[in-house]
Amino acid sequence: MSSEDTLRRWRLILGRYAAQPLSRARFTAGDWRFDEALEYLYGREYEGRGLSRSGGGSSLDLSQLHAVDWLARSRKLFPREVFERMQSQAIERYGMTDLLRDPEVLNSLDASPALAKALLTLRGRLSADMRNAVREVIRKTVDEITRTLRKDFVNALVGRRNRMRRSFLKSAQNFDARATIAANLKNYDATRRRLVIDRPLFNARIKRNLPWDIVLCVDQSGSMMDSILYSAVIAGIMSSLPAVRVKLVIFDTSVVDLSHLASDPVEVLLTVQLGGGTDIGRAARYCESLITNPRRTVFALISDFEEGASPGALLGAIQRMAEARVKLLGLAALDETANPVYDRQMAQRLADKGMHIAALTPAHFAQWLAEVMD
Structure with missing residues (x-):
């Protein structure tokens, strides 16, 4: 990369407060479009530190670039992932609530988990x-997450692989590698040193007939968005599955039973009130009272x-x-990155009492449920 390219990149990173302001002769028209978009948002960082936007060497008139x-x-300028990040930071970090005052503007935003979380946090201040x-x-956000996760929960909870019966459903998850190799050894090509697969074999799945109760106990304190x-999405997916009965309880210092809304994650999310203290013991005692068939019940504490x-x-x-x-499961995180932030000492005390503790993505949670219910 040339020194000129390096200089241009640093100018885009540092904005108008760069030590060496660039002239329009040094920046291309495309560079200035990037600069304007970045300055409109991230110039607010300097404002938050007491610096005026009037400084620097740019001639950009910010008043001409509205939300x-x-x-x-x-x-149009940025890749989708970058734009979604900028969009959520505009609302969450820089308080650009003017984006949320006009329904037409809000409908123009790209639905994403980050935007959904921002809206749920701010909805009490919306008109x-x-x-x-x-x-x-x-x-839209719930529908997208559901499309991503539903197959994991259906495959994990509706049936398990039956190695005694073959299936015509040729999916990678049902593929039986060991049996396929054994059945096709006669097709081994010694010259090319390759096994020719003439007949791949797949395991069938058998449906679970005995019902399971799954009690989801979810912390609604501010850090658990x-x-x-x-x-909420997982409760909605599982509510639609056969032989699974879902109870959904949310809590802070109070306990709210949302089992009647478990099949509608949108209503659940619009009902949740973030914030307040945390009384996990009260919620656990309430959930304990819901259990009628202990040996076929999973209690999942998400906190x-x-x-x-x-x-x-x-x-x-x-x-x-x-x-x-x-069956006792404690989930320290339940987002797509599974970044665990939790009280490890309390988690250990819960583990000592018989609860299994993990930090999992939703897809891995589906597999974990399947294992404890098998």
Whole structure:
């Protein structure tokens, strides 16, 4: 990369406060379009530090670049992943709530988990005429996540592989590599040193007939927005599956039973009230009261395990459920990156009482459920 290219890149990174302002002769027209879009958003970082936007060497008149224009230009300039990140940062980090005052503008935004989380956090400050637009963005986000995750839960929870019976359903997940090799050894080509697969074999799946109860107990404190979003979607997916009964409970210092909404993740998300303290023990005791068939019940606690109340009630409820043979799962994270941030000491105390603790993506959670229900 030439020194000129390096200089141009640093100018785009540093913005108008770069030590060596660039003239229009040094920047191409495309460079200036990038610069305008980046400056409109990230120039706010300097404002937050007490620096004026009037400084630097750029002649950009920011008043001429409004939020709607910025959205339209940025969508064309940047790759989708970059634009979605900029869009969410505009709302979450830089407080550009002017993007959320016009339903038409909101409908023009690209639905994404980041935008959905921002809207759910801010919805108490939105005008009444924005509710339908917010609901539509949430619905689009939920639909996209559902399309991504549904096959994992269907494959994991509807049936398990039956190695005694072959299937005509030729999917990679049902492929039986060992049996296929054994059945095709006669086709081995010694000259080319290759095994020719004439007849691949696939395992059939058998449906689970005995029902399972799954109790999702979800922390709705402010730090758990990712987990709430994916928990609502997972509850909706599992509610549609045969032989699975879902109970959905959310909590902070209070406990709210949303089992009647479990099949509608959009309504669940619009019902959740983020914030407040955390009383996990109270929620665990309530969920314990919902259990009627302990040996065919999974209790999944989705939390950062930051207990705000005395831990005795929580540990007691977990121990009683463990003694009753309830399958106990503790999820420290439930987002697509599975970045674990939780109270490890409390997690260890829960594990000592019989709860299995993990930090998992939603897809891995599906497999984990299948394993404990097998």
